[in-house]
Amino acid sequence: MAAILALAGSNSSTSINFKLVRHTAALIQNHEVQMLNMSRYPFPIFSEDEEKQKGYSNSLIELKNDIANANALILSVNEHNGNPSAYFKNVLDWLSRLERKFLLDTKVLLMSTAPGKRGGIGALEVIQNLLPRFGAEIASTFSLPSFHENFNENGISDETLKKQHQVALDVFLETIK
Template identity: 70%
Template sequence: MAAILALAGSNSSTSVNYKLVKHTVSLVQGHEIQLLDMSRYPFPMFSEDEEKQNGYINSLVELKHDFQRANAAVISVSEHNGSPSAYFKNVLDWLSRLERKFLQDTKVLLMATSPGGRGAVGSLGIVEALLPRFGAEIVATFSLPSFHQNFDNEKGIVDEDLRDQHQKALNAFLESLK
């Protein structure tokens, strides 16, 4: 049994990426899941001055420990103007200051979704290239385009082809944990 940390790279209380993560981990059995709602984790904007003056807040240290206790992570990233949200980039900046390889030996299912037809693939690509710098192994990726047309809060992913793609990515991720 693996310990899986699950979160969306968004601090929005109505995050579609959080809904996708929550749905995804609801399909996982036989593993310990820790689902984080990042809208409850406010972090100051990273700067060396902030770091020198105030150090590291407790929630940041706890988040680093959550990552380090996990064998794997399910992360879905939001997109703002073709890039990861400033919030998620800020979280990565802070975590990497605490410990550069905070994701060492962590297997990751990386996802993205957005209301638009591209499904946040710009953000997905950037984060897919970035996370290995911190020690992550990206095992599988999935993008869900047009979230509001392709997702139902009770049924999950409603488009059959997208549902199959999602399941294949999840299966590859879960297989890597054996």
């Protein structure tokens, strides 16, 4: 049984990416899944001055430890103007200062969703290229376009997208056996 950490790259209390993560985690059996709601993790904008003056927050150290204790990561990134949110980029900046390879040997199911037809694919592609620098292995990816049309209280409503999501999840789970 693997320990899986599940989170969205958004600090919004109404994050649609967190809804996708919760749905995905609910489909997993025979593994321990820890959900992290990043809206509870405020971090100042990274700067070397901030780092020198105040060091690392307890929240940052706890997040790094949660990541280190996990065998795998389910992550759904939100998109702002075609890129990952400033919040999530900031989280990565802080984590990489604590330990450059903070995702070493971590298998990742990388997802994104957005209200638009591209489904946050711009942010997904940026993060897909960035995470391996920190040691991550991207096991599979999934992008859910037009969130409000394709997702409801029961999960992904479009059958084709539902199957694509399941395939991405299955590939991810196969890598952590």
